[in-house]
Amino acid sequence: MRVFAAIACACLGLPAAAAALASDINWDRVDLPSERAAIERFQAFDQRLQDVGWKLVRGNAAFCDRVIPSIGLQLQDLASYGAPEVARAALGMEGDFAVQTAARGSPAGLSGEFPGNREVTRLARMDPNQWEAGERLYWQRLTKAHDHVDAMLAEHGGIEVTFANGESVKVGSVDVCATRFELMGEGSRAVADGNRVVIGIDFPGFSYPEEVFAGVVAHELAHNLLGHSAWLDRNGRGRRNVRKTEREADRLMPWIMANAGYDPVFAQRFMEQWGPRHDGGLLRNRSHDGWDERAEFIAEEIPTIHALIESEGAADWRTHFRREIDPQKGL
Numbered sequence: 484m485r486v487f488a489a490i491a492c493a494c495l496g497l498p499a500a501a502a503a504l505a506s507d508i509n510w511d512r513v514d515l516p517s518e519r520a521a522i523e524r525f526q527a528f529d530q531r532l533q534d535v536g537w538k539l540v541r542g543n544a545a546f547c548d549r550v551i552p553s554i555g556l557q558l559q560d561l562a563s564y565g566a567p568e569v570a571r572a573a574l575g576m577e578g579d580f581a582v583q584t585a586a587r588g589s590p591a592g593l594s595g596e597f598p599g600n601r602e603v604t605r606l607a608r609m610d611p612n613q614w615e616a617g618e619r620l621y622w623q624r625l626t627k628a629h630d631h632v633d634a635m636l637a638e639h640g641g642i643e644v645t646f647a648n649g650e651s652v653k654v655g656s657v658d659v660c661a662t663r664f665e666l667m668g669e670g671s672r673a674v675a676d677g678n679r680v681v682i683g684i685d686f687p688g689f690s691y692p693e694e695v696f697a698g699v700v701a702h703e704l705a706h707n708l709l710g711h712s713a714w715l716d717r718n719g720r721g722r723r724n725v726r727k728t729e730r731e732a733d734r735l736m737p738w739i740m741a742n743a744g745y746d747p748v749f750a751q752r753f754m755e756q757w758g759p760r761h762d763g764g765l766l767r768n769r770s771h772d773g774w775d776e777r778a779e780f781i782a783e784e785i786p787t788i789h790a791l792i793e794s795e796g797a798a799d800w801r802t803h804f805r806r807e808i809d810p811q812k813g814l
């Protein structure tokens with residue numbers, strides 16, 4: 484629930500698929516079904532994150548500073564695994580690129596053409612499998628592929644994706660707030676860096692119902708939508724400043740959840756469920772309010788949100804949300 488100036492790439496913590504070099508792999512000892520199960524578990528958690536993330540960035544596109552076209556497709560690149568050969572064998576793949584997730588309700592998801600692990604051989608005219616990659620744990624190529632997709636969508640409003648069986652599908656994009664969601668293969672932290680929301684696979688909220696889990700994704704996204712990382716870079720990460728940004732992120736949670744179609748009460752519910760057990764220790768310092776105060780601040784926003792939805796059809800936080808900080812400060 485914190486903002487970091489810079490975080491290491493989330494792709495490093497990918498599941499199983501050993502950390503051994505190709506030459507070290509003793510295939511007799513590799514249990515492919517359990518490798519595959521580990522990858523599929525990771526993908527199932529990622530799907531939950533992407534489904535919720537999509538609803539939030541799509542539902543709030545009208546109010547964000549930075550909006551980009553998207554089709555809701557997330558790829559995987561076996562080069563980013565600790566042992567790409569093991570992952571390839573476990574998934575029965577020939578190349579390196581395949582579908583990771585297509586967010587529910589997104590253009591990619593609605594097309595029905597992007598089931599998990601379907602091999603991808605072309606993104607528009609480029610075959611990303613042909614791009615140079617390091618031997619293992621090489622996440623840069625996947626970032627490049629996602630950047631390429633974004634560039635094609637910005638230029639053409641859609642993209643043609645070709646699969647290993649030669650079939651192609653053209654998908655048109657829609658506007659979303661510019662944030663990528665990434666699942667980290669280890670750890671229980673949730674962080675936002677301005678461009679990404681990164682959540683560890685052990686974050687306790689994954690076991691909550693979707694609309695409650697959406698609370699943490701909304702909180703982290705709120706940091707990005709409100710420009711907190713850059714603001715803290717300019718104005719310092721002292722406790723007072725951090726506390727103000729945390730309070731803003733909490734208070735914006737129900738707004739962005741409401742625009743995504745979730746009942747804003749679930750923002751409060753998240754804090755009440757997560758807070759008592761997890762908001763102790765490190766977080767119980769003066770940079771964050773106590774979880775009970777945080778739940779109250781969230782609750783206080785809800786009548787305004789309901790009134791706005793009643794009168795305007797959406798909770799326009801860009802116009803109506805009361806800031807705790809001066810967003811221009813330090814510019």
Ligand SMILES: [Zn+2]
Pocket residue numbers: 484485486702703706729732
């Ligand atoms: Zn936070």
